[in-house]
Amino acid sequence: MDNNDQDMIEKDVTDSLGAQIAPEGEGDDVVFGLTDRYIQAIVEALRNGDEDVVSRELADLSEADIAELIEKVEDEDRQTLLQTHGDLLDPYVFSELDSGLRRKVLTEMPARQVAALISEMDSDDALDLIIDLPDDFQHEVIRFLSAKTRITLEEGLNFPEESAGRLMQREFVAVPQFWTIGKTIDYLRAATEELPDEFFDLFVIDPAYHVVGIIPLNRVVRSKRSEKLEDLKLEDIHPIPATMDQEEVAQLFRRENLTSAPVVDESGRLIGVVTVDDIVDVIDEEAQEDFLKLGGVGQDDLYSNIRGTTWARFPWLFVNLFTAFSAAAVISLFSNTIEQLVALAALMPIVASMGGNAGTQALTVAVRALATRELSSINERRIVIKEILVGAINGCIFAILIGCVAGFAFSNPMLGVVIGMALIINLINAGLFGAGIPIVLNKLGADPAVASAVFLTTMTDIIGFFAFLGLATIFLL
Amino acid sequence: MDNNDQDMIEKDVTDSLGAQIAPEGEGDDVVFGLTDRYIQAIVEALRNGDEDVVSRELADLSEADIAELIEKVEDEDRQTLLQTHGDLLDPYVFSELDSGLRRKVLTEMPARQVAALISEMDSDDALDLIIDLPDDFQHEVIRFLSAKTRITLEEGLNFPEESAGRLMQREFVAVPQFWTIGKTIDYLRAATEELPDEFFDLFVIDPAYHVVGIIPLNRVVRSKRSEKLEDLKLEDIHPIPATMDQEEVAQLFRRENLTSAPVVDESGRLIGVVTVDDIVDVIDEEAQEDFLKLGGVGQDDLYSNIRGTTWARFPWLFVNLFTAFSAAAVISLFSNTIEQLVALAALMPIVASMGGNAGTQALTVAVRALATRELSSINERRIVIKEILVGAINGCIFAILIGCVAGFAFSNPMLGVVIGMALIINLINAGLFGAGIPIVLNKLGADPAVASAVFLTTMTDIIGFFAFLGLATIFLL
Incomplete structure (x- = not known):
């Protein structure tokens, strides 16, 4: 970008962060990637129809830079950019794009143009691009490919998804x-x-x-x-x-x-x-x-539209509904108790949430250790026992802390004792299931990262509420 | 391992999984790493004092394999292994070890022996080994090093932690x-x-x-x-x-x-x-x-002892305590309402937990996108608005679902309406804070991965309980 362009663009742009108009921030800690101000300048040029400026800038950017630009601009600007400059882009720009967005962008292009992109790429990158496409569109694109490219791609598609066969490059020495x-x-x-x-x-x-x-x-x-x-x-x-x-x-x-x-x-x-x-x-x-x-998101939906994201988030929330309803059912069992001592209603979420958090800690370490194979049948028993003991110790510490506060706040020492006992029970429970659930799921061939968290919070909610309200019924009424 | 040894060891070993005694499972999907049965066989040999068998096996294993062995055996066996065969180990075995365990193992060795290991390594690997050691022990080890190695290491230690200077290799062409x-x-x-x-x-x-x-x-x-x-x-x-x-x-x-x-x-x-x-x-x-x-664990504590793990987990639980107490305080404000309609106590955790889960989803996507720099000031507003809308839509869907179930279960249609309204409010709130909190923390220079979750659940708990119990007070009493 020469100085002339900088001056020209600078007039239209304000940036509260004071970044310089240069694709990459200099002097800052940013030594690669595009500055927000630079992206804004390109967007201005696009909206003003300054195609020469845009073309010149695109020529100077690396594939990864152009991919970042396409990702970060708004939908309409993205469409303008691809319609006016799409055919000038290096095929590898699409390799660098976020996969969800790539699928969207490619399916909006004519099949013939996608085929032309794919023909220019190495076998493994071409495969990478085509497997993401919807089946119909994939077939349409394949029809435009040369016989040689088609055969190579079809061979690649025969290997299982996410296998070495899909990952490998067929060219070697x-x-x-x-x-x-x-x-x-x-x-x-x-x-x-x-x-x-x-x-x-x-x-x-x-x-x-x-x-x-x-x-x-x-x-x-x-x-x-x-x-x-x-x-x-x-x-x-x-x-x-x-x-x-x-x-x-x-x-x-x-x-x-x-x-x-x-x-x-x-x-x-x-x-x-x-x-x-x-x-x-x-x-x-x-x-x-x-x-x-671990966060309950099936796939990266940053670039999905609202409908896509809502839909992607729904299943996890729906599954969690059952946890929530079972917790509600447990609480309902004790409605008489709560009616007589309404302080229980205020305190019961503390027992459940401390259990949930302690369990999530144990679960996180176990899920990660299973993924790296550091946790296997040789040490699983030791790890579960350790987590139970850690739960018991932290349970005792928090039992004293929370028990004192609760007993004092509600002027009811026995209430403090009850919440303390419930906490110890629930943190032991959290250690047992936090480490145990992923191990069992893994043995059953399920992915411990996905399903563990629901089972865990179901356990810590149910046991937490049951222990607290049950002990309260026995000792406080 | 020749057949003789296999036979000899096989007598002492039972393995319900039926794995073969070979360091690496063959025919299974395991093509690297040690089988549990193999590790057990080595442990048997160690306990029986069969030093020849152990030495022969160690000679056949790669550095990563020996590191896995050291990680997976129990504390006493590890000590026996290191005492009897520690001086025969390749220095790079220690590079492959989990860093927490490496620190523990090295500090139990004489400083002179650690210095000997370090002298044999490349500059970057030596640096990697020594920076983990406690300061006292580090100085002791450095005293045993040659002047040349010492100077190189000290130069490396002058670069900031986790910087390119620490990572780089000083040897190049x-x-x-x-x-x-x-x-x-x-x-x-x-x-x-x-x-x-x-x-x-x-x-x-x-x-x-x-x-x-x-x-x-x-x-x-x-x-x-x-x-x-x-x-x-x-x-x-x-x-x-x-x-x-x-x-x-x-x-x-x-x-x-x-x-x-x-x-x-x-x-x-x-x-x-x-x-x-x-x-x-x-x-x-x-x-x-x-x-x-994200799981509330500061560092990988799989190999820490019980005291270490308890201590590592404590801060996060302690911080969460404030969330739990603020939620309890909000509930206490409404104790009259709950006394009059105890069904509220059973239903209120549903509102809070759905909000917490929806918020965690938005938060997970935002934290990840900040880490990969896909989220920056150019698109943050768009993302936050999207999350709010996604929250609103999922809020409406779950409002209908949960509202019907609750209204029917407690034969109180208005109760269904109230919980539905509270859910919509809390899921919008979850979208706003789930995406907003990490963005704000990031702008303030804090690490969004650590602190976001506490702030988020505080918000979804407080707003969730407040909206539900507040609306109930207005419409149901």
């Missing part, structure tokens, strides 16, 4: 074991057209296309031309079955600090490669999923 | 711009001793040690010897200030799909390199932190 370093480098120089755009390791293969070793490129460049590949101390091989879940693949990479790993078919034949840059995205995606699930 | 590919390869072959163990890219520098370009190794191996470095189309450079936060660094890597990036000092001079394998760990760590914070 494989060299026979009996070659020397010199011969390998000569081959790489001659074959430069056929090589993948990026690669970090060479796979050494036997005549049956089985991987017998992996050579990082830095070993290639530092070895003498005369050295034989089979004489190099090869890295350990971790061949990945094409059907392996991507989360497993990510754990393997992280655990063994890999940069790339060969993907093999059922007969052990090399068919592709997964590289660490794909893994970065997987780890991010899986972490995001777990985070959202 | 920098070459002058006027070299050819041939000269570069000759240099790499000759300098093999001085090169880092692993590298993916070469940095092209000018005489002032400023980075002018980055060449991926695959470009080196596929180019002709005669080509000049300055003629290659160089990758975009993303120099990272040494003080940049590691989370920012990770976002930059993810956004621009980098494999390595140069770290520079204030004058732009190249001082180190961050590689994508370090970033994998950072992303994992940051995702774990956010996940735990």
Whole structure:
């Protein structure tokens, strides 16, 4: 962006944060990404129909920058942007887009244009783009593709979702074991057209296309031309079955600090490669999923419209309704007790909420430890017992704290004793179920991140209300 | 493990899951990591004092495998293992260990032994190990280090915690711009001793040690010897200030799909390199932190003892106490109303809990979007308005559902109307504060992941109880 443009745009823009008009904040702690002021300036230009300014700016931005721009502008501006400048965008801009928004944007484009984008991409990125599309539209797009691209994509679609087969890149460098370093480098120089755009390791293969070793490129460049590949101390091989879940693949990479790993078919034949840059995205995606699930959100709905978001939030709220009704049913059992001592109504949510919070803590640690496989049958009993004891100790501490406050506030020492006892019971209960529910769900093959929280709060609500109101009925009436 | 040992160990071991005694399950979906049965077999050997068996097994395991073993066995077995075989372990076993447990294990070792481990490691890994230690012990360990190692470590310790300076590796490959590919390869072959163990890219520098370009190794191996470095189309450079936060660094890597990036000092001079394998760990760590914070857990306490875990959980529960007491205070205001219509006591937790859950959903999406910078001042207003509308719509749906059930169950249609109105109010409130609280905390420079949830449940409890009991007082008495 030259100074002229800056001046021109600056007139129309006010920014209370005082950021400079430059795509990336300089001098601030922001060293990448777009500033809000810059986005506003582009939006102004779009609305004023200054197509030249927009084109020039887009030419200067990276794919990730343009994706951020598309994500952050309002719906109408996004449509204007894509209609006027959509055909100039690099296909990889769409790879960088949030997947929900990408689906929306692509389905609004003509199938022929989407097919053109896909034809320009590497096999794994093309696959990534097409699998998100609604089935009808997917078929329509596929009709416009060349036979070769279509076959590659259809092969990819045959692998299970979120598997190594979907993640892998079909372009890799494989060299026979009996070659020397010199011969390998000569081959790489001659074959430069056929090589993948990026690669970090060479796979050494036997005549049956089985991987017998992996050579990082830095070993290639530092070895003498005369050295034989089979004489190099090869890295350990971790061949990945094409059907392996991507989360497993990510754990393997992280655990063994890999940069790339060969993907093999059922007969052990090399068919592709997964590289660490794909893994970065997987780890991010899986972490995001777990985070959202813990908060009761099925999928990232930041860019969904109101109907989509409402619908995405509904199931979790509906499930929680049963927890709420069962808690209400327990309280109803004790309506006589509450009628006689209405202070109980004020205090009972304290018992339930302390239990819910303590249980969520135990649950969070357990869900995370199951995801990283740090929790397994070898230590589960120890962990559950620990959580019960932690619950008991915190239960005692809070029993004293809350018991004193409640007994004093309502001038009823016995009320303090009752709430204290109920708290101890409910925090022990919270430790038991907080750690226990995810473990059991995991054993049953369910995803502990999704379902655990409902079961847990049902338990801590029911036991909490029951213990408090039950003890009150016994000791206070 | 040869068959003899398998037979020998198998006698002592029963495993209801029927896993084979092999470090890694075969045929199952487990293709890495240790099976529980294998760990049990090692523990048996340890307890029987079969040191030969243990040594042989340890020699066959990777660093990550041994770390898993140390993590999963019970305290006494861990002590036996470390006392009898600790000095045979590769230093990188400790790098793979859970950081809480690593601190515990290392502080139980003599300082001299820890110093010996650190001396064998690369600068960044050594730094990683030593920063976790308690200050006293750290100083003691440092006394046993050679002057050179000590200086490198102390330089590293001068960078802020979780900064690029702490993350970077000081070993990198920098070459002058006027070299050819041939000269570069000759240099790499000759300098093999001085090169880092692993590298993916070469940095092209000018005489002032400023980075002018980055060449991926695959470009080196596929180019002709005669080509000049300055003629290659160089990758975009993303120099990272040494003080940049590691989370920012990770976002930059993810956004621009980098494999390595140069770290520079204030004058732009190249001082180190961050590689994508370090970033994998950072992303994992940051995702774990956010996940735990959302669940009200300050740090991963899976391996802490009971006292440590109790203490780690206490602050969050204590903060929640204020939420619980304010809710109790609101309810107390309406004790007359509740005395006259005790059904209110049973129904009021429904209003609060639906609000809490809906608010947590909005909050989870907002916290995540702030972390990934998808939410900023350009779209915050839109997001908050959307959440309010989503709350209003779900509020209406649940108002009808719950209103009908409540009106019918207590044969009091007006009670149904009141709870319905309260639900609509509280779900709108949940949308507003669920999205609004993290945004405001973020603007104030606080970490939205930690504090948001308490503020939110305080709001949904207070407004929920107040709306329901207040409306009941007006319409039902």
